[in-house]
Amino acid sequence: MVKAPSSNFQTPGKHQSPRSQxxxxxxxxxxxxxxxxxxxxxxxxxxxxxxxxxxQAQSTPVPPQQDPLMSLMLSQPKIEITTNVTAVASFDPPxxxxxxxxxxxxxxxxLEETVDWPGRLSVPPELQxxxxxxxxxxxxxxxxQVPFTTxxxxxxxxxxxxxxxxxxxxxxxxxQVTVPAAQLKVVSTPPKPPSPVLHLALEFAETxxxxxxxxxxxxxxxxxxxxxxxxxxxxxxxxxxxxxxQAAASQMVTVTSHEGMNMPTYMFQTIVTPIEGGKLSxxxxxxxxxxxxxxxxxxxxxxxxxxxxxxxxxESDPVTLHVRPLPKEGELPGFxxxxxxFSLEPPKLATNELIVGExxxxxxxxxxxxxxxxxxxxVPPRIREWQILESTPAGGITQLTPTGTISIFQYTxxxxxDDVHETPAIPFSxxxxxxxxxxxxxIPSVQVTVHAGQIPGDFATLVKTNAxxxxxxxxVLSGLAPDPGWTGxxxxxxxxxxxxxxxxxxxxxxxxxxxxxxxxxxxxxxxxVLLRRRARRAxxxxxxxxCRAARDKDAARFAGAAVSAMRVACAPHYPAEPRxxxxxxxxxxxxxxxxxxxxxxxxxxxxxxxxxxASADTSSLLTLQPELEKVLKQLESRL
Amino acid sequence: xxxxxxxxxxxxxxxxxVAGEISLxxxxxxxxxxxxxxxxxxxxxxxxxxxxxxxxxxxASGTLQDLGLAEWHRGHAGAAVLCWEQSLWLEPFNVSARxxxxxxRKVAQLEAPELTWYEVVSTWxxxxxxxxxxxxxxxxxxxxxxxxxxxxxPKAAWHQALAALGLTIFLLxxxxxxxxxxxxxxxxxxxxxxxxxxxxxxxxxxxxxxxAGEPARLxxxxxxxxxxxxxxxxxxxERDQFALVCRIQSPPx
Numbered sequence: 001m002v003k004a005p006s007s008n009f010q011t012p013g014k015h016q017s018p019r020s021q022x023x024x025x026x027x028x029x030x031x032x033x034x035x036x037x038x039x040x041x042x043x044x045x046x047x048x049x050x051x052x053x054x055x056q057a058q059s060t061p062v063p064p065q066q067d068p069l070m071s072l073m074l075s076q077p078k079i080e081i082t083t084n085v086t087a088v089a090s091f092d093p094p095x096x097x098x099x100x101x102x103x104x105x106x107x108x109x110x111l112e113e114t115v116d117w118p119g120r121l122s123v124p125p126e127l128q129x130x131x132x133x134x135x136x137x138x139x140x141x142x143x144x145q146v147p148f149t150t151x152x153x154x155x156x157x158x159x160x161x162x163x164x165x166x167x168x169x170x171x172x173x174x175x176q177v178t179v180p181a182a183q184l185k186v187v188s189t190p191p192k193p194p195s196p197v198l199h200l201a202l203e204f205a206e207t208x209x210x211x212x213x214x215x216x217x218x219x220x221x222x223x224x225x226x227x228x229x230x231x232x233x234x235x236x237x238x239x240x241x242x243x244x245x246q247a248a249a250s251q252m253v254t255v256t257s258h259e260g261m262n263m264p265t266y267m268f269q270t271i272v273t274p275i276e277g278g279k280l281s282x283x284x285x286x287x288x289x290x291x292x293x294x295x296x297x298x299x300x301x302x303x304x305x306x307x308x309x310x311x312x313x314x315e316s317d318p319v320t321l322h323v324r325p326l327p328k329e330g331e332l333p334g335f336x337x338x339x340x341x342f343s344l345e346p347p348k349l350a351t352n353e354l355i356v357g358e359x360x361x362x363x364x365x366x367x368x369x370x371x372x373x374x375x376x377x378x379v380p381p382r383i384r385e386w387q388i389l390e391s392t393p394a395g396g397i398t399q400l401t402p403t404g405t406i407s408i409f410q411y412t413x414x415x416x417x418d419d420v421h422e423t424p425a426i427p428f429s430x431x432x433x434x435x436x437x438x439x440x441x442x443i444p445s446v447q448v449t450v451h452a453g454q455i456p457g458d459f460a461t462l463v464k465t466n467a468x469x470x471x472x473x474x475x476v477l478s479g480l481a482p483d484p485g486w487t488g489x490x491x492x493x494x495x496x497x498x499x500x501x502x503x504x505x506x507x508x509x510x511x512x513x514x515x516x517x518x519x520x521x522x523x524x525x526x527x528x529v530l531l532r533r534r535a536r537r538a539x540x541x542x543x544x545x546x547c548r549a550a551r552d553k554d555a556a557r558f559a560g561a562a563v564s565a566m567r568v569a570c571a572p573h574y575p576a577e578p579r580x581x582x583x584x585x586x587x588x589x590x591x592x593x594x595x596x597x598x599x600x601x602x603x604x605x606x607x608x609x610x611x612x613x614a615s616a617d618t619s620s621l622l623t624l625q626p627e628l629e630k631v632l633k634q635l636e637s638r639l
Numbered sequence: 640x641x642x643x644x645x646x647x648x649x650x651x652x653x654x655x656x657v658a659g660e661i662s663l664x665x666x667x668x669x670x671x672x673x674x675x676x677x678x679x680x681x682x683x684x685x686x687x688x689x690x691x692x693x694x695x696x697x698x699a700s701g702t703l704q705d706l707g708l709a710e711w712h713r714g715h716a717g718a719a720v721l722c723w724e725q726s727l728w729l730e731p732f733n734v735s736a737r738x739x740x741x742x743x744r745k746v747a748q749l750e751a752p753e754l755t756w757y758e759v760v761s762t763w764x765x766x767x768x769x770x771x772x773x774x775x776x777x778x779x780x781x782x783x784x785x786x787x788x789x790x791x792x793p794k795a796a797w798h799q800a801l802a803a804l805g806l807t808i809f810l811l812x813x814x815x816x817x818x819x820x821x822x823x824x825x826x827x828x829x830x831x832x833x834x835x836x837x838x839x840x841x842x843x844x845x846x847x848x849x850x851a852g853e854p855a856r857l858x859x860x861x862x863x864x865x866x867x868x869x870x871x872x873x874x875x876x877e878r879d880q881f882a883l884v885c886r887i888q889s890p891p892x
Contacts, residue, residue: 483668485704493771
């Protein structure tokens, strides 16, 4: 008897044991081993007590209603995390030639998050290791779900020989788990394995791509009709900087020829989109279920205990994608990120006879490769004469036709005036990766005739909204500035120490000018002060000349300097030109207290040297220097 | 002795090499071009480095605009907003930087700083131009009052008109001058989910968390913490989580 699997679970009411007395005893019959061997598509657990509709339960009082969420939680099968964690380590294949890759695979019966896998393994120096795939599955084994976590390490041996990765300890569930030693044999000519080795292969339609360019990826697994799936995609693509389109995934099983043998091959394909530039490494990984080769015949009742974990984490060789950024140069208006080869069909308007304020649908079909389904409709321009509502949905409506895939954008246009004769063109462009340039796909205008008609009640609001929407343009990021532009300091000038100093310059200049003006006006009002000041300066000058002449024993020059000094010292008192003064003028200023003899003597000698025919004797004048100094001091004191 | 050693190094050729490197590294326009090239190649890390060095040597509106773009593409909204605000500080007529700020604030749901009327006035011209305007107009007014008398020129009508104009401009620029001073205390949160603390300690209770690019005014400092006031609350943040608009960040080491 085959019992249909069910996930229904009878929750115990009050103190009722799950194994209630109401269960009928069913004799053990023949089991369909297909259930157990169906691990490749998951294990269905036959839970005995769940399938029996108990008549007795109907007779008992209705238990109180339980919270549906609580019931749902209680009905979930238990995840087995209490058993002792064990690890299984092996090489796949265990015998390789030098330089050939083998996978060092370690599987734990624990959740992946709890396993503290070391980043670096202690391996013999002849082995080069590289971290590979890792993942977990939680299949149903018996009444509970048992987690299995696998860590792959890609290993290549540089020399022949027997190599052992010794046992080591790993933390799982907070306790130490011993990973047993695994042996690898490296020989120049490895023997052919008895059964074909499962090898997951990954292919990309193209590996030189642009950022955002969707590309079809296919993973194939010869020798298997399927892989283990548990809600997630059966094959996962692992790599930094790529986006995997789960909705575009498809899988099938075909018969292919592999090493001269026809065998079923599981194929999984989807769309991968690189979202970063540079070299991106991607590989595929999947868990395979239990598999048998050959036939198995069992007669009579038999029970086969559950085999050890049969799940194997396979991985493909990594594929390197060379991804370039889209060029900024040549980008056309209306580019919404569409990458591929597309063509635009003529736009279709629902009617060419329009009425002001009445909406009309504009449909535009874009034809192209599979990427056309990912096209985003361009944002329509904002113009005063039309109100254009953006295409809904933004990605367009995708249709599969016998001639290819098309995506249809639908815009709603409302004419706001009867002066227009055509719909506005909507800028649109795409990037063609094969030609590495942008292609103009601008939606062209359509000739229309707009009638005034009856103006709808909310027309004024419509026009106003359109105008305001135009004024408040959607902000967008600008391009790069072509040059550094205006320069300056980011600190406020008034906080800079030099700014007050700069302000002192005009302040000092104006202060100087003001002082000069004041002084000038003072001297204009008091000219005698200026004359006396000049006389003092001239007297000092003449006294210095006097001293020089005395030092040089030049009596004639000494006499001239002495007369000049006395004249300049007396000139402000008259006032008069110093050269016009004679000895009596000097004596008048000196008065009775002065040494009149010295003054007369100097003027006599000076006049004689200037006006007499014979030269005067000036040699004795040098001896009169102390007396002369006394006279000059008296004159200076009166200035 | 030291001078002789330095001269010896220079003669041996080390000096010209060093001078050449410095002159190469110290050219803001070359660094700007390097940043632009890296930006176009989508190498935003190198672009940020080059732009930041260029702006550290000579702050320029275009350099800061491009630096903001590179920071935005790297996902650093706080740094991008700061760079664009600094660009507007230098050149209020930079439409691109203004548009970028609008875009960033719309996308990141950020607020613009709330400005008083005199701060709004101060944004009409480059921030540092107000100081020059105030200084020049004041001294022109002083000159028109003093110089005719000093040089014994008869007071003409245009002397008085110019003096009145200078004094008017000076008086009108004072609010803008004050606005520049108060705007210099405005800054922007640099890190995402920056905690606003009740007290300037690491163990302090969090008042709220601030988004990168959120505006705030610096009130005072204590140790490694800054007291800032946002549009809604006030609290302490760490010094490296907040940057003033009028102080450029040092280039990365």
